[in-house]
Amino acid sequence: MRPFAYLRPADAPSAVTASAERPNTMYLAGGTNLVDLMRLGVVSPEVLVDVSRLSADAVEEGPDGTLTIGAGVRNSDLAADPLVRRRHPMLAQSVLAGASGQIRNMATVGGNLLQRTRCSYFQDVTKPCNKRLPGTGCPAREGDHRNLAILGHSESCVATHPSDMAVALTALGAIVHVRGADGPRTVPMPGLHRLPGDEPERDTVLDPGDLITAVEVPPLPFAARSRYRKVRDRASFAFAVVSVAVALDVADGVVRDCRIALGGVAHVPWRAETAEAALRGSAATEAGFADAVDAELAAARPLPDNAFKVPLARNVLVRTLIDLAEAS
Amino acid sequence: MSTTTTPPTTLPAREATPYVGSALDRVEGLEKVTGQARYAFEYSPDDLAYAVPVQATVARGKIRTVDVDAAVKLPGVIAAIWHGNAPRLAPPENAELAVLQSREVAYRGQYVAVVVAETLENAREAARLLRVDYQVEEHDVELRADHPEMYRPERVNPAYPADTEQGEPDAALAEAQVVVDEIYSTPAEHNNPMEPHATVAVWDGDGLTLYDSTQGASSVRDTVAPLFGLPPGNVRVVSPHVGGGFGSKGMPLSPVVLAALAAKHAGRPVKLAVTRQQMFAVTGYRTPTIQRVRLGADTEGRLSVIVHDAFEQSSRIREFAEQTATPTRMMYAAPNRRTTHRLVRLDVPTPSWMRAPGETPGMFALESALDELAVACGVDPVELRVRNEPDADPESGLPFSSRNLVACLREGARRFGWAERDPAPGIRRRDGLLVGTGVAASTYPVYRVPSRATARAEWDGTFSVRIAATDIGTGARTVLTQIAADTLRASPERISVEIGDSALPDASVAGGSMGTASWGTAVVRACEALTEELDRRGGEVPEEGLEVSADTAREVGAKRRFAQHAFGAQFAEVGVDPDTGETRVLRLLGVFAAGRIVNPKTARSQFIGGMTMGLSMALFEESVMDREFGDYLNHDFAQYHIAACADVRDVEAVWIEEDDPHLNPMGAKGIGEIGIVGTAAAVANAVYHATGVRVRDLPIRLDRLVR
Structure with missing residues (x-):
């Protein structure tokens, strides 16, 4: 077998120190993605630093209503949290839309944000992949890309980010708490994940050794009316073909505010800022929604076999906006 | 054993409610839900080693060199086997079974080497380190109806003519009031039984025992024995419980041969488990199809003509021609009809049976x-x-x-x-x-094919029925128990049906939806013969028991008078x-x-x-x-x-x-x-x-x- 060291530090600072002291170190939390990747030979860490027992496993409410979610909170606990369900239904819905019950019981919030793409070529070590082995090429552009990106991709990579939860957190403008070699800092969402450009091996802006310790969700009262709608090839246990996280604030037939993010369309959970800007202050009508969504998707550059994602994203986003507006 | 002179066994009058037709619980259900039922991978003979195969990473070409140095240097590695050092096999009818016998690569994922080690982990790592260098040739893996190498196979699975024609289908189409002429396609689909294929191979001199996940123990024995130059009697295949197959375990394929070969070369019992990923290359699949169907009818929908043309693929090394259009030959009335099958050999894995091929x-x-x-x-x-x-x-x-x-x-x-x-x-x-x-x-x-069975009465009033049938989760063991119970006029609790072992009387494969018909006939005939023999003896069972056997070859081979x-x-x-x-x-x-x-x-x-x-x-x-x-x-x-x-x-x-x-x-x-x-x-x-x-x-x- 391929030997690796296994460390179980007592707290986050010692985890970061342990990681900094050794090369080729990875953090292990739920292991639902990392262990698969190790078995496939996609990653071969020499050291695993187990952060699953660190104390950050609670959802706490701040005085201003901010929710701080510990990085170690299990996906199933996050989805079941009464505050999350009441204030940010789309966040609970997004988590429940992902994976299976067994996996959600293991997977953590920090790990969910950092999961890797499920692009077939990335996961198959017998084939080239710029994300796995920079410079080897991207067979997906000419090969199988039905479920890959339509927005923000590059010549070197057309992968999508697989997380559902991250889509809702991106819409909510979550703030990721990170501890690195230089101490703690925060990274806003969107902003944690990055477009592939010519460095597709970097999924996020984090540096090696950075540890996510918590995710902060600022108060957003109108997100109490929000929805996560995931389109998938089967009814359960499938990654999103396209997903949308939408919070909508409508009064007197006018959109006062909204938050929109798309999943399954890009290397990042895609915050639809163009659509949001177009919607704010506009009439809450199907035509208005369609115009705003079209403005967002004008940037789409689909590949031959995933062009269907453009009308699909448009339809599901417009439908979700209509449903939320009708519920107001 | 008691020495009483009154044998306890007498055949009661047939019970009012026969067991055939009743919802008997699965007879091995308790064994299965309590984990007592053993599947192939769970056999662990002494001195066991683990085999992990290496798969080709090109779709067509020749192996130039195999570098096993790094692999065999790992601790615990017993052997690295490839075509250069593998035991020679007698040429098989199915070239898929000639594992590690040549430098030719016919499809990506084909087995090109195997590593045997003390632990599964070491074998896996050694297999990863083994380096195979290929002379790569251009491959062609795309099924197209207009592929220039399309040909008409001699027969389609299992033995149907490739083409049939009645009447004048072209003229009928030209005259039909209503015509449907469309092209349909189905993709390649892979059999995915819950239990992936697995074999434990144990050599004892010239004897070979295979604990194998198979749909047919007799057929694995008959196929594997000649490869190693052995009489069938030297090979025993044990498969009492099988976690599904859907046809993929119906014909012996490369993994079971590779396990036997690795065990022979390593001089150790070897366990080889096919991974789910490997199953997408080495254990068969349903061919993709392109089908043109033309129907001609009157305005009331009465068919005058049906034409069904099927296009399919197989691999370079084995012709498997699926019988896609055969149901069209018998489903509906129409005086004019044509069915055709065309096949192209591509650089793809070999398709095989998948549920109702x-x-x-x-x-x-x-x-x-x-x-x-x-x-x-x-x-x-x-x-x-x-x-x-x-x-x-x-x-x-x-x-x-x-x-x-x-x-x-x-x-x-x-x-x-x-x-x-x-x-x-x-x-x-x-x-x-x-x-x-x-x-x-x-x-x-x-379908129904010949099988043999024995039925045995014991002195203590119990019966055993033996047949090398297979229960792949269908309930075969249970229904054979019911069939035996009715014929023997005995309750199922008194009957033990032994299956899943090639040492038992030969039986056909669990495939073609013919298990109950084929095995059941043999069981009925054996149990009838036993009943007759017992009747003749006035119901007395000798102390050493009474055993009879049946062979349905003649009965099943009779010409059919009905469709x-x-x-x-x-x-x-x-x-x-x-x-x-x-x-x-x-x-x-x-x-x-x-x-x-x-x-x-x-x-x-x-x-x-x-x-x-x-x-x-x-x-x-x-x-x-x-x-x-x-x-x-x-x-x-x-x-x-x-x-x-x-x-x-x-x-x-x-x-x-x-x-x-x-x-x-x-x-x-x-x-x-x-x-x-x-x-x-x-x-x-x-x-x-x-x-x-x-x-x-x-x-x-x-x-x-x-x-």
């Missing part, structure tokens, strides 16, 4: 075309099928010994609420979904999201006529299991060929979608009892496969009714419906 893809095309004809003629699709019911087998002219397709259609229509159906497509909404219903017919031939097939009708209701094209099957009803149902409990599982697999085929299953690399790309369960529980909402199977005296002593037709036949067409026809969009290419993915 032939009928499953073929009936998707035929039953979709029938629905299109119903729409074109404005005739109800149930009525259309009834109108085209033949009086006798259209191909052979033989009478059907029983044919209850019409009864299945009528009963299904009644139960499903078909009468209220408005045929107009795309007009019904419920809970925001477009809703529609569809119907399709099912069929599967009645024999099982039939069914499947009804589907689907809901399609108008925004996303997501399709969900809301209801599925199957009505089957398959002779006498031996065990309603296990039979129901077979029917609804087949229908669920058919639902999965309709909406999800698709092995994606990577044109650049030449392998099936989506080789795991995250990527190759099979139906999840949430997709299977309301699946119901019922049956019409048939009393057909011409089948076999049980009066049973096979039920293992018919459940998957027709399901995909019923779903596709329902999708058309829901949306107005005719999907002719499976699976019915959302991107084929989103607008």
